[in-house]
Each structure stands twice: as C-alpha cells, then as structure tokens.
Amino acid sequence: MTDIIEKHLDFVKEQIQIQEKLAEKFGNKEYRKNLHLGSAKKFSDLYDDLLTLQKQLDGSSGSAPLDSPQIELNYEDVEGLPEELLQELSFSESDKLDFKIQKIIDENGGMASLDKIIVALYKETGEIHKRTSMTSKLYRMAQKDAVFSVPGRKGVYSTKPVTTSKEPSEQKREEAIDQEEFYE
Structure with a gap:
C-alpha cells in the first residue's frame, strides 16, 4: 500500500x-x-x-489504526447523566469546558463564532474567558476533532466537518477560462 x-x-x-x-x-x-x-x-x-x-x-x-473507535467521551455521552455518575467518570475541568463549548455550538445550529461562544459561556457560567485562551482552547479541540474550523470563515467553528464547494456554473466558468488561457 x-x-x-x-x-x-x-x-x-x-x-x-x-x-x-x-x-x-x-x-x-x-x-x-x-x-x-x-x-x-x-x-x-x-x-x-x-x-x-x-x-x-x-x-x-x-498512532492508532485509521478506523479506530471513538474512545473519549463527548458532551452527548454525558449530557443528562446524574451528578453521582458524573463524579465517577474521569474527566477534568478542561474536558467539562470542552463539553460546554460543543454544546453551545450545537445549540447554535452546529456552527458558532468565537464571539458567540465567549458570550454563551459567560451567560452559562458567569466566567469571562479571554479571547486568546479561547482561541488556544478551540485550536486544541480541533486537533482532537472535537470541533472543526469552518473553511473561509475566520473564528467560526462547527461540531461537524464543513466543506465548501463552488456552484457548478461558477466552477465550469473558471475551468473554461483556465483552458483558454492555458493554450495562449
């Protein structure tokens, strides 16, 4: 291979x-x-x-095999569990913040800006999160595929991978221009 x-x-x-x-x-x-x-x-x-x-x-x-199962918890796994059970699980305060961020993004239709996330966290927890630390946090989450950066949108994140594609007519027009200029 x-x-x-x-x-x-x-x-x-x-x-x-x-x-x-x-x-x-x-x-x-x-x-x-x-x-x-x-x-x-x-x-x-x-x-x-x-x-x-x-x-x-x-x-x-x-690294793990390409088709390895998800072994880490996400917010959907722990959402709605009783406090007694949550205390038995081994995840940190940082993991809890990850879960809150994922939940905020999902509640916003699966996509949210950094500003929206910071405001929603403040409303939920009363804590003020610094922009730089939140950017770093979201970057680390993206490295773990817990969130995804939205292509072409700075500071916008989603909980599912987002792909951008051009309209078929726009793509065909650009291809035609390419062909004409290539053979000049």
Whole structure:
C-alpha cells in the first residue's frame, strides 16, 4: 500500500512544480497567476496528507489504526447523566469546558463564532474567558476533532466537518477560462 502512495507522491510533487512554473509564466496576469499558486498550494497540502497517511500505514507514527473507535467521551455521552455518575467518570475541568463549548455550538445550529461562544459561556457560567485562551482552547479541540474550523470563515467553528464547494456554473466558468488561457 505504501508503494502506491509513493507513486502518487512523485506525481503530486511534479504537479506542484508545474503549477509554480505556470504561475511564473502568467506573472503579469494576476488572476491566472493566483489560480496556479492556489493549485500549487492544494497539491502541496495533498502531498503533506499523503506523507502522513504513509507514516500511519507504515506504523512509524505510533498512532492508532485509521478506523479506530471513538474512545473519549463527548458532551452527548454525558449530557443528562446524574451528578453521582458524573463524579465517577474521569474527566477534568478542561474536558467539562470542552463539553460546554460543543454544546453551545450545537445549540447554535452546529456552527458558532468565537464571539458567540465567549458570550454563551459567560451567560452559562458567569466566567469571562479571554479571547486568546479561547482561541488556544478551540485550536486544541480541533486537533482532537472535537470541533472543526469552518473553511473561509475566520473564528467560526462547527461540531461537524464543513466543506465548501463552488456552484457548478461558477466552477465550469473558471475551468473554461483556465483552458483558454492555458493554450495562449
């Protein structure tokens, strides 16, 4: 399996180089240059993801198998449990704050801004949370897939992964422009 990934790594690396060269070629056309730089960035991200996957498959990263079950509690697991049972569980005050943040986001339709989270926490707990510490907290939660950053929206988080996609007509128009300018 890692041989397959290795083969694709070479292809992706070539595509990065091609996109960077095309960006240089169209340096005087800002729109075209930015399209190629964007493609180069996407290929670069893909390259990094393939490397990570390869390490996981090799077992060299020491991480859990790809299809490992969720072993940590989330707020849905503990919501509504009696206080006696909650005292028997082993989770910290930090975990409790994670649960509150997840609950706030879900109650807001599955997506909330940092400001909305800070205000809701204040209303619920009476505690004032510093913006920088909340940003760090949300970053750590995102690393654990407890929350997800919303692409293209700074300071907005969701409890489910969010993907952005262009309207089909917009994407087709951009592809047509790409084809025309590529063959100039």
